[in-house]
Amino acid sequence: MRIRSIYRLLFALTFVRQDNLQGMIFPMDPETQRAIDQSKHLLKQIGEDSSVPRNIRRAANEAIAVLENEVDSPAVRAQNAISILDEPSQDPNCPNHARTKIWHVSSLLEPIRD
Numbered sequence: 001m002r003i004r005s006i007y008r009l010l011f012a013l014t015f016v017r018q019d020n021l022q023g024m025i026f027p028m029d030p031e032t033q034r035a036i037d038q039s040k041h042l043l044k045q046i047g048e049d050s051s052v053p054r055n056i057r058r059a060a061n062e063a064i065a066v067l068e069n070e071v072d073s074p075a076v077r078a079q080n081a082i083s084i085l086d087e088p089s090q091d092p093n094c095p096n097h098a099r100t101k102i103w104h105v106s107s108l109l110e111p112i113r114d
Contacts, residue, residue, distance in 0.1 A: 032074050032112050039081070039105045040064050052098045056088040063105075078109035 046052055046060040063081040072080070088094055089102040
């Protein structure tokens with residue numbers, strides 16, 4: 001019985017925490033904002049390029065969505081985008097120009113810290 005009440009409490013706290021974070025927007029310095037904007041621009045180019053395989057375009061669009069999510073801090077968004085782009089950058093079907101852009105995006109996002 002005690003374990004069940006602990007799970008209920010944790011479940012309730014999870015939703016309270018998410019509701020409290022809903023309206024929070026993390027401030028960014030201009031350099032971080034510029035790196036994220038430039039990364040989104042490069043990823044948009046990959047996502048719109050018909051010579052790039054669909055799975056890589058999908059990963060680029062998913063990384064854009066992660067970077068636009070203002071609920072998380074800039075560092076969390078950057079690291080999540082890097083982890084999404086890790087697999088497509090190693091895909092043997094990825095064209096060289098797309099792989100180079102993915103590496104460029106990763107190098108732009110890596111220095112972002114809280």
